[in-house]
Amino acid sequence: MAARGIPVPRGRVARTVDEAVAAVRPLIEESGNPVVVLKTQIHAGGRGKGAFKEHPDVCGVNVITDGITGGPGAAEEAVRELAKRMLGSTLVTIQTGEEGKKVSRLYVEQGIDIARELYLAVLLDRSASRNIVMASSEGGVEIEKVAEESPEKILRSEIDPAIGLAGFQANELSHGLGMEGEPAKNFVRFVMALADAATELDTDLIEINPLVVTTEGQVIALDAKVAFDDNALYRHPDIADMRDETEEDPAEVAAKNSGLNYIKLDGTIGCLVNGAGLAMATMDTIKHVGGEPANFLDVGGGATADQVTTAFHIITRDPNVKGIFVNIFGGIMRCDVIATGIVEAVKRVGLEVPLVVRLEGTNVDLGRQIIEDSGLEVTNADSLRDGAEKILQLTEHL
Amino acid sequence: MSILIDLNTKVLVQGLGKTGQFHTDKAIAYGTRMVGAVHPSRAGTEFHFEGETDHSGVPGREDTYTADLPIYATVSEAVADTGANATVVYVPPPFAADAIMEAAAAGIGLVVAITEGIPVADMIKAKRYLQGSGTRLVGPNCPGVITPGECKIGIMPGYIHQRGRIGIVSRSGTLTYEAVHQVTQLELGQTTAVGIGGDPVNGTDFVDVLELFQADDETEGVVMIGEIGGTAEEEAAEYVKSEMTKPVAGFIAGTTAPPGKRMGHAGAIVSGGKGTARAKIEAMTVAGIVVAETPSDLGEAMVRALG
Numbered sequence: 022m023a024a025r026g027i028p029v030p031r032g033r034v035a036r037t038v039d040e041a042v043a044a045v046r047p048l049i050e051e052s053g054n055p056v057v058v059l060k061t062q063i064h065a066g067g068r069g070k071g072a073f074k075e076h077p078d079v080c081g082v083n084v085i086t087d088g089i090t091g092g093p094g095a096a097e098e099a100v101r102e103l104a105k106r107m108l109g110s111t112l113v114t115i116q117t118g119e120e121g122k123k124v125s126r127l128y129v130e131q132g133i134d135i136a137r138e139l140y141l142a143v144l145l146d147r148s149a150s151r152n153i154v155m156a157s158s159e160g161g162v163e164i165e166k167v168a169e170e171s172p173e174k175i176l177r178s179e180i181d182p183a184i185g186l187a188g189f190q191a192n193e194l195s196h197g198l199g200m201e202g203e204p205a206k207n208f209v210r211f212v213m214a215l216a217d218a219a220t221e222l223d224t225d226l227i228e229i230n231p232l233v234v235t236t237e238g239q240v241i242a243l244d245a246k247v248a249f250d251d252n253a254l255y256r257h258p259d260i261a262d263m264r265d266e267t268e269e270d271p272a273e274v275a276a277k278n279s280g281l282n283y284i285k286l287d288g289t290i291g292c293l294v295n296g297a298g299l300a301m302a303t304m305d306t307i308k309h310v311g312g313e314p315a316n317f318l319d320v321g322g323g324a325t326a327d328q329v330t331t332a333f334h335i336i337t338r339d340p341n342v343k344g345i346f347v348n349i350f351g352g353i354m355r356c357d358v359i360a361t362g363i364v365e366a367v368k369r370v371g372l373e374v375p376l377v378v379r380l381e382g383t384n385v386d387l388g389r390q391i392i393e394d395s396g397l398e399v400t401n402a403d404s405l406r407d408g409a410e411k412i413l414q415l416t417e418h419l
Numbered sequence: 420m421s422i423l424i425d426l427n428t429k430v431l432v433q434g435l436g437k438t439g440q441f442h443t444d445k446a447i448a449y450g451t452r453m454v455g456a457v458h459p460s461r462a463g464t465e466f467h468f469e470g471e472t473d474h475s476g477v478p479g480r481e482d483t484y485t486a487d488l489p490i491y492a493t494v495s496e497a498v499a500d501t502g503a504n505a506t507v508v509y510v511p512p513p514f515a516a517d518a519i520m521e522a523a524a525a526g527i528g529l530v531v532a533i534t535e536g537i538p539v540a541d542m543i544k545a546k547r548y549l550q551g552s553g554t555r556l557v558g559p560n561c562p563g564v565i566t567p568g569e570c571k572i573g574i575m576p577g578y579i580h581q582r583g584r585i586g587i588v589s590r591s592g593t594l595t596y597e598a599v600h601q602v603t604q605l606e607l608g609q610t611t612a613v614g615i616g617g618d619p620v621n622g623t624d625f626v627d628v629l630e631l632f633q634a635d636d637e638t639e640g641v642v643m644i645g646e647i648g649g650t651a652e653e654e655a656a657e658y659v660k661s662e663m664t665k666p667v668a669g670f671i672a673g674t675t676a677p678p679g680k681r682m683g684h685a686g687a688i689v690s691g692g693k694g695t696a697r698a699k700i701e702a703m704t705v706a707g708i709v710v711a712e713t714p715s716d717l718g719e720a721m722v723r724a725l726g
Contacts, residue, residue: 145539147649150546150620165691182544223540252512252685253538282683297617297683298591298646301672306713308675317676319683350593352562352576382596383576405597406715
């Protein structure tokens with residue numbers, strides 16, 4: 022964001038006590054604020070309220086105000102003492118579990134004197150088929166709550182794809198938020214840079230919450246959430262590289278790498294379906310007859326026997342699955358291909374739970390024949406509802 | 420009558436790769452008047468199709484067909500040469516929005532975009548480009564449009580359709596087939612089935628198609644299939660309530676979908692408490708639409724709506 026002209030708090034990463042101390046003076050000079058914040062860098066939230074095992078009196082995030090009266094030298098000394106205790110120690114937060122996480126990196130950030138907190142986002146308005154800027158004077162609060170309780174506080178502006186956000190629109194937003202003088206100018210620059218960034222980076226959503234106005238009139242993004250359009254990642258290899266698959270469900274990653282669409286749920290009936298709408302409807306129908314779906318799985322329009330096998334692997338690996346329901350309406354996808362895939366999968370993976378198959382559409386007779394000839398223990402279903410009822414009956418006693 | 424396409428529709432195909440070839444062949448077998456292809460790297464040549472006629476399509480044809488489809492470098496050239504008034508887009512996602520705009524620039528009245536995975540930003544631009552152009556876009560990320568026995572544009576299996584009196588409009592491909600299949604089995608048949616696609620930014624919406632069905636003499640009732648995400652179903656319900664005199668049956672997929680997760684379709688996501696199945700079903704019920712509890716009950720719901 023900083024590279025795109027969007028102001029964010031200045032800060033430096035420190036791996037040693039000396040690096041942390043060295044970061045203090047330049048930060049104070051650049052920001053003009055004698056306060057600095059010393060943060061631990063770990064992959065877990067709740068740092069501000071977390072404490073160190075070795076030093077229960079030290080938090081994961083510390084605001085250092087010694088610089089206000091003592092000057093940069095005093096701030097440096099305070100950072101030195103804290104950094105010594107933080108680095109190499111174990112931070113326990115509500116998200117780390119009791120064992121905590123060892124801290125090997127700190128982040129030294131400029132202090133910010135907050136005058137106002139606002140909300141700002143760029144997102145798609147589906148009815149308008151355009152991105153819009155959404156702003157609210159209620160910063161730091163969930164926007165859904167504002168929308169429900171005081172919708173008049175939310176301002177909107179449509180971005181014309183051929184023009185971008187026009188200057189007058191940025192002014193209107195600024196005026197609507199009650200901004201004047203220096204902060205108003207900074208806000209206009211901020212929101213125009215944000216609208217451009219959303220277009221250039223193909224984001225589904227950029228949400229700045231809170232956007233803060235400092236007592237000096239600066240406008241800074243204190244916290245941000247960005248969601249990218251998966252379909253556009255091919256033109257942003259740098260963003261695609263930022264994906265951290267270890268933070269995602271391993272089964273969902275495996276499915277994605279095989280061209281399958283899989284989402285794990287908490288139920289007991291595994292589903293394998295072609296088409297996103299039908300896959301959702303299959304889950305709904307299982308629930309409707311009294312069961313709980315274990316997953317969403319769309320094998321797509323042109324799945325191969327191999328993909329079906331992979332899909333079976335993924336479903337059967339879920340220990341909650343007590344039964345599997347295959348629901349295929351063959352259009353482009355032929356029922357005989359699916360049937361071959363099922364038979365191969367069962368031979369390779371083995372089948373320890375009941376299986377109900379509903380085939381309809383292209384080459385349906387051939388598909389049913391393949392399953393019958395295989396000698397597998399498969400229950401045939403005539404319709405989606407029939408299949409859902411059958412798999413429920415077969416798994417109820419399990 | 421029917422809507423959007425009929426025996427007189429002359430169709431171009433943009434993107435004659437593997438998928439484009441496969442479905443063009445099926446369309447010709449069905450009896451669709453395919454008149455040319457746009458595929459710059461093969462411009463100036465012809466593509467040969469032959470096979471067994473799909474007798475579920477246009478009646479009164481011989482048992483086999485052969486066709487040599489001329490390939491053009493640009494859409495405008497193809498239109499000038501063939502008089503095409505519709506086109507189907509199989510162009511890969513990075514170039515698909517451009518293909519849609521090219522078709523509009525050439526003055527084609529109906530563009531059916533099958534391609535899945537077009538970046539949202541590209542579609543926002545394409546839709547802006549289409550504003551006021553007189554070109555209607557159906558899709559993208561959709562199965563296409565079919566008027567049984569006359570013209571098939573897209574990837575749906577032709578043989579499950581039967582000419583009749585029900586209009587079908589849907590955001591999902593396979594759920595459309597589900598509805599078509601049941602309507603056929605009940606011997607109600609279809610006037611036209613339209614897949615409007617599962618993307619968050621699409622061309623033709625529910626309301627547009629409902630308006631066409633309302634105005635079509637042959638259509639006696641409509642099946643409308645929606646899913647979670649956006650507010651298109653709520654807007655459609657509003658239209659049905661205030662403007663529509665014909666009975667409507669419907670279904671919404673995604674009652675059990677967890678919020679914040681994209682369910683296969685780019686547009687199928689409940690975010691910030693918006694776009695839930697419950698809200699859509701409620702809006703539709705209030706509008707007098709007979710909402711089926713499961714897709715297996717769609718045909719029966721249509722019968723009930725017809726009274």
